Amino acid sequence: MFAKAFRVKSNTAIKGSDRRKLRADVTAAFPTLGTDQTSELIPGKEELNVMKLYAHKGDTVTVYMSGGNPILFELEKNLYPTVYTLWSHPDLLPAFTTWPLVLDKLVRGADLMLPGVVVPPTGLPQVQQGDLCAITLVGNRAPVAIGVAAMSTAQMLSSGLKGKGFSVLHTYQDHLWKSGDKSSPPAIAPLAVNPTDSNEEKVDLGLQGNLSCLTLEGEEENRKVHHPEASEDTSSGAQSQDSLDGKLLQEQMDELLHQCFLHALKSRVKRADLPLLTSTLLGSHMFSCCPEGQQLDIKKSSYKKLSKFLQQMQQEQIVQVRELSKGVESIVAVDWRHPRITSFVIPEPSLTSQNVQEGSREQPYHPPDIKSLYCIPASMTQLFQESGHKRGSTLEGSEVRRIIIDYAKKNNLVDADNRNVVKLDPILCDCILEKNEQHVVMKLPWDCLLTRCLQNMQPAYQVTFPGQEPILKKGKLCPIDITLAKKAHNKKVTLVRNLETYGLDPCSVAATLQLRCQASTIVFPAPGAKDSLQVQIQGNQIHHLGQLLLEEYRLPGKYIQGLEKAPKPGKK
16 A cells, blocks of 8 residues: 555644544554553654545555654554554564565565465464454564455465465555654564463464364364263363374474484584583584474473483483583583494485475575686776787686786886886886876886786676576675674664575575574565665574584685674673
8 A cells, every 4th residue: 555655635733632532443443452552652742643645546544653653544444553563562463474575575565465474383363354464574573564364264274375365555664664764673583382372263284384174163162062972072082182192292302302412412513612502502503403304392392491401411421511601501521432422323314305395495505606806997908908808808817917927028028137027018007007107107016016907907706606607797796794783672683684695595594593593583675785685683693603604504704794793702
């Protein structure tokens, strides 16, 4: 609705009576908001404006502004919250999740189609057709759009998640958002899954989000009314089956936890790494040793916490754990001769597990071959003409040096008395000398001549990914840029940009970091850069980023900027 610019008809301060009526309307439209929250949203004395506008399709919309931000808008007597309001109240509406790359299409006015909806392990929220819903991105609970459900949850599932899911009304980065302070979504961690929930309607979904069966609470109640005895039997049988399944899942997670732990100690952790933070062991080593297609989740194991698991491993004398600084545990010793480590066989990587679902799994990352090049500018065309190169041609540094040396020798410019010095002819003077040097500098040493030639040429670079044609670009190669920023409540976040230049998918990197760091991540357009995405991770995660980029992705350190900002050992 606000994908294109709108026309403002009026903008006036709201009256006291209208303010009270608006507060009552908000309470009626959003009953989950408490009295205090409603009063905070519609303040009693602070400035509150009402703006009448015409959307680009001709709809008349009323927008309520508070603190310089649009907080609500009214369309056909229905109230809707803006993203600014939802960032303060993320649970105000039932939320559906999509991928970060889908956001760009929503901003341009597209509706959210069901194939773009991510199904969580707990199932989709229960909504009816016409219900107002929030749309969030993977890894962040802060809504980025609101829309009206085009069908109920049951209809979505019965359709196999095909077709239009939501008619989108308003998004982050649209023109309504631009009428505010243009702040970015906060990083709000996803809610922890509580397996004991819930008495509401339940959806049984497989790990891959495939629909297996749908059981509605109403149907169960009907069965209990008509067949109470059978219902009790079925209920007790279902409970025992659920208990059995839960125990089996817990045993499998315990086995996976032990496997990842022993694999990490045997193949990744070195003596020089000790003392090693227990969080680093989990985030940088154990998660990496998890077999493809499986996900390590300690909360689903019988240990529930990493500290309890490591206590058990210490009792078995495999490792020694100490609290070297207050509240921070580290592994200080490992018995690599322990029978459990020596007898552990590192599993072979599964070839058949790759590409299980066509196009759904990424290929292993291989760093690109990067070459620094030099582009011939118009001012140096004559110097390279004899060697058959034209203006705009790109050359490697070694080729430039060879051409200049050949030119000097061919034109007898090497000083007869000192072979380390080159006499400058008119062409060389025009190429490398400043105006005030033209009649002063007559000779230059070889190294100075070559350096000046390279400095006066335009930079370029060539990136070659395995099995692909080389990509040639002019200008300087931008490194992967890692910075720290402060958000609300003085919390730090780590920002990473320019990943695409090196063939890295920001969404994939964000997902990996979310597991490694056990912190929320979001992906959004990089400011001031066209078609480039930026990854945001909660906290100072530069240490984990360095390990991922340098050790796993094997990118040279000269292409990474900002690693020096990693937290010092022993400090949070």
